[in-house]
Amino acid sequence: xxxxxxxxxxxxxxxxxxxxxxxxxxxxxxxxxxxxxxxxxxxxxxxxxxxxxxxxxxxxxxxxxxxxxxxxxxxxxxxxxxxxxxxxxxxxxxxxxxxxxxxxxxxxxxxxxxxxxxxxxxxxxxxxxxxxxxxxxxxxxxxxxxxxxxxxxxxxxxxxxxxxxxxxxxxxxxxxxxxxxxxxxxxxxxxxxxxxxxxxxxxxxxxxxxxxxxxxxxxxxxxxxxxxxxxxxxxxxxxxxxxxxxxxxxxxxxxxxxxxxxxxxxxxxxxxxxxxxxxxxxxxxxxxxxxxxxxxxxxxxxxxxxxxxxxxxxxxxxxxxxxxxxxxxxxxxxxxxxxxxxxxxxxxxxxxxxxxxxxxxxxxxxxxxxxxxxxxxxxxxxxxxxxxxxx
Amino acid sequence: xxxxxxxxxxxxxxxxxxxxxxxxxxxxxxxxxxxxxxxxxxxxxxxxxxxxxxxxxxxxxxxxxxxxxxxxxxxxxxxxxxxxxxxxxxxxxxxxxxxxxxxxxxxxxxxxxxxxxxxxxxxxxxxxxxxxxxxxxxxxxxxxxxxxxxxxxxxxxxxxxxxxxxxxxxxxxxxxxxxxxxxxxxxxxxxxxxxxxxxxxxxxxxxxxxxxxxxxxxxxxxxxxxxxxxxxxxxxxxxxxxxxxxxxxxxxxxxxxxxxxxxxxxxxxxxxxxxxxxxxxxxxxxxxxxxxxxxxxxxxxxxxxxxxxxxxxxxx
Numbered sequence: 075x076x077x078x079x080x081x082x083x084x085x086x087x088x089x090x091x092x093x094x095x096x097x098x099x100x101x102x103x104x105x106x107x108x109x110x111x112x113x114x115x116x117x118x119x120x121x122x123x124x125x126x127x128x129x130x131x132x133x134x135x136x137x138x139x140x141x142x143x144x145x146x147x148x149x150x151x152x153x154x155x156x157x158x159x160x161x162x163x164x165x166x167x168x169x170x171x172x173x174x175x176x177x178x179x180x181x182x183x184x185x186x187x188x189x190x191x192x193x194x195x196x197x198x199x200x201x202x203x204x205x206x207x208x209x210x211x212x213x214x215x216x217x218x219x220x221x222x223x224x225x226x227x228x229x230x231x232x233x234x235x236x237x238x239x240x241x242x243x244x245x246x247x248x249x250x251x252x253x254x255x256x257x258x259x260x261x262x263x264x265x266x267x268x269x270x271x272x273x274x275x276x277x278x279x280x281x282x283x284x285x286x287x288x289x290x291x292x293x294x295x296x297x298x299x300x301x302x303x304x305x306x307x308x309x310x311x312x313x314x315x316x317x318x319x320x321x322x323x324x325x326x327x328x329x330x331x332x333x334x335x336x337x338x339x340x341x342x343x344x345x346x347x348x349x350x351x352x353x354x355x356x357x358x359x360x361x362x363x364x365x366x367x368x369x370x371x372x373x374x375x376x377x378x379x380x381x382x383x384x385x386x387x388x389x390x391x392x393x394x395x396x397x398x399x400x401x402x403x404x405x406x407x408x409x410x411x412x413x414x415x416x417x418x419x420x421x422x423x424x425x426x427x428x429x430x431x432x433x434x435x436x437x438x439x440x441x442x443x444x445x446x447x448x449x450x451x452x453x454x455x456x457x458x459x460x461x462x463x464x465x
Numbered sequence: 466x467x468x469x470x471x472x473x474x475x476x477x478x479x480x481x482x483x484x485x486x487x488x489x490x491x492x493x494x495x496x497x498x499x500x501x502x503x504x505x506x507x508x509x510x511x512x513x514x515x516x517x518x519x520x521x522x523x524x525x526x527x528x529x530x531x532x533x534x535x536x537x538x539x540x541x542x543x544x545x546x547x548x549x550x551x552x553x554x555x556x557x558x559x560x561x562x563x564x565x566x567x568x569x570x571x572x573x574x575x576x577x578x579x580x581x582x583x584x585x586x587x588x589x590x591x592x593x594x595x596x597x598x599x600x601x602x603x604x605x606x607x608x609x610x611x612x613x614x615x616x617x618x619x620x621x622x623x624x625x626x627x628x629x630x631x632x633x634x635x636x637x638x639x640x641x642x643x644x645x646x647x648x649x650x651x652x653x654x655x656x657x658x659x660x661x662x663x664x665x666x667x668x669x670x671x672x673x674x675x676x677x678x679x680x681x682x683x684x685x686x687x688x689x690x691x692x693x694x695x696x697x698x699x700x701x702x703x704x705x706x707x708x709x710x711x712x713x714x715x716x717x718x719x720x721x722x723x724x725x726x727x728x729x730x731x732x733x734x735x736x737x738x739x740x741x742x743x744x745x746x747x748x749x750x751x752x753x754x755x756x757x758x759x760x761x762x763x764x765x766x767x768x769x770x771x772x773x774x775x776x777x778x779x780x781x
Contacts, residue, residue, distance in 0.1 A: 382721075393705065397702065413721060
């Protein structure tokens, strides 16, 4: 289970791709893993490496030794690397996804003129979509990735995906966006407001819609969609290009997971989806895995623990003279506690082994990262983590 | 604390950063309520959830099913929720007659996903309003999404000035904003990121929603392995002539000692995060602790253990 057997493979994976997308459920260390991989690539491989994060955690900025960063890429100073005792061959940059700002610039780019752009940006529906609700993040994340890649300023972009409820949302976002603009319903909904010839009230569809949503809201919706339609062609083209980029051979996915039940199931599902839809799965990173010595159920250590758990009095009496202080009774409690603790953790390690077996068909590259006793809080920590992923 | 005890409310949302055991706590809380004689509904909002595993019941669907005595489970399905809504409030007999309406909603929901959130919150508050259950426990969206979900009625209210939706969101807001009826529980673990996210979420919930924060559940709290004196004895054991120790216990003792060191270190790191959490919260906000479950699998047995732990923490 040592990370060593992956040596070189992650290295090759990152060297051979321009975009690495880290995915997995929340709380598995996706952001940190992405940042660690990017930092390592900057150190070992050189070139300009960007870590694009959707996680607004200030902690990553702190760990990278930069101030709070936003939509614009910020360079991690060489001093930060020197402080961590390494001289990077390349450069590490960091950017955060600002959903609202990214949507706004998208609208400005695709609207036919400044006035239309202004009206879209001012529409109450638009503001709610971009500001408050969930799914708008998915598309804009991919879109921003596309833009950065197109820009060509970076040799490698490592991105962590937004915490979606469903991994598919992220992959489907570009296609959904394209569908949305060519939808028949879009026309159905906007027609009565474009043409006064249609008598709305005569159609049950509009009657019901009106009763549910109210006329004003329907008008807001219609205006919004009419305005959006003006951006249609460019938008659809763009969404299709974004979709192609996800399938491009320069793009690879890295699934990050712990070996707890829920994240592992999600990882398993994601691995299947990626395969079924012909995305390139480059590696699986198993994070926070308990040490190997705990996995051997029924092994020598488990037998020792089992015996001590059942009865540690005798052992305590014979061992007490070896110790400076402490009564046999105290030693007995310590031995019993140590034995019980071992067996408890062994159960968890067994559970992890089960989960790992269930992951099934995994790619060639599987990196295992042990349970770190301390949190990653600086560049040195990130590089140490990167080293483990690297093997 | 403005609201009553957690289980005396009518609607409890349970949220938390992904991976902290949100469903574990929601299912345990619901089981506890049912054990205490409350007719309880537990609803998972995430369609891909695994609530059924926690009760070892069959698959959980939109139509609530009994999973334990007095305990019913359902999974949210916004399309079914819309269907039900149209039948109840609009007396629309068949969807077929107005064919495109369902698809229109799907479409509007894509553009203004608040519609999906409102269908979720609407169904839950409806169950409360109609008094179908004494308590509705919601395995809600994770921290990143829950504010959007809870704030959806206000958002819709500000968009829609008149019409049926408007009158609907008014009563939803009445239920959501009433601390004697509705409360939010945030689940966390004593680790860095979950604690940081919890502290941030507390602020956002207070700024952006009208829902009362009812408590924080700290899940996966590791047991204290040694007292101070015992830790000293442990250190001496580590330093004692290893060959003699191994001979006495009949095998290599190193893995046991390593596991103990791991447990002690993990507990110590976590204690620091716990302290940070306590410092950041108001003194009045209840903090409930649920121990780390050392078990090979999760199932009804684990859910019972969590229910017991919550009962002890709530003073039952």
